Amino acid sequence: MAAELMSGRIAQMERTTSESQVRVRMNLDGTGTSNINTTVPFYDHMLTALAKHSLIDLDIEAEGDTHIDVHHTVEDTAIVLGEVLRTALGDKRGIRRFGEATVPLDEALAHAVVDVSGRPYLVHSGEPEGQQYHLIGGHFTGSMTRHVFEAVTYHAGICLHMRVLGGRDPHHIVEAQFKAFARALREAVESDPRTDDIPSTKGAL
Numbered sequence: 161m162a163a164e165l166m167s168g169r170i171a172q173m174e175r176t177t178s179e180s181q182v183r184v185r186m187n188l189d190g191t192g193t194s195n196i197n198t199t200v201p202f203y204d205h206m207l208t209a210l211a212k213h214s215l216i217d218l219d220i221e222a223e224g225d226t227h228i229d230v231h232h233t234v235e236d237t238a239i240v241l242g243e244v245l246r247t248a249l250g251d252k253r254g255i256r257r258f259g260e261a262t263v264p265l266d267e268a269l270a271h272a273v274v275d276v277s278g279r280p281y282l283v284h285s286g287e288p289e290g291q292q293y294h295l296i297g298g299h300f301t302g303s304m305t306r307h308v309f310e311a312v313t314y315h316a317g318i319c320l321h322m323r324v325l326g327g328r329d330p331h332h333i334v335e336a337q338f339k340a341f342a343r344a345l346r347e348a349v350e351s352d353p354r355t356d357d358i359p360s361t362k363g364a365l
């Protein structure tokens with residue numbers, strides 16, 4: 161089922177496959193309130209941080225075949241998150257469109273740049289060698305971080321440049337990225353008080 165716009169910039173979607181069942185509700189003009197249960201604790205921690213630091217309200221319920229691996233549930237949640245984000249943005253009238261943030265978490269530092277361009281694109285670099293193999297919290301594979309950003313950007317139709325500039329602790333390296341994404345996204349989707357135009361010379365995004 162496709163994501164639906166409820167009112168204003170509130171959207172929701174429910175998606176069921178043989179591997180997972182995911183429900184996401186989002187309010188772009190929120191306060192960062194969230195209620196998140198994906199059954200994957202570290203991912204819940206990251207999505208809670210995403211809501212908190214983007215000021216986007218997020219309700220997420222997901223369950224899936226985590227007895228096989230958390231991969232399907234994590235990826236499918238990111239797909240639905242992207243679809244709901246695209247729908248909540250509507251015609252993108254009056255938004256800032258671009259956002260940028262550099263966020264530390266102790267020794268880790270991540271730089272994120274978002275363009276709500278209507279074109280899916282991800283550039284992801286800088287994770288230290290071996291990060292992708294770490295099992296964070298005993299269940300979240302480091303490789304899933306890029307995979308989540310791929311799914312969100314592709315389904316939301318946004319461009320994200322994510323660069324890890326430093327870091328040693330695998331948990332910090334992932335969390336700095338989610339917080340940087342949150343701050344950059346907050347700025348990009350925020351309404352610009354100076355204009356009510358669609359921020360593109362093409363007149364459409």
Ligand SMILES: [Mn+2]
Binds near residue numbers: 331
């Ligand atoms: Mn943490």
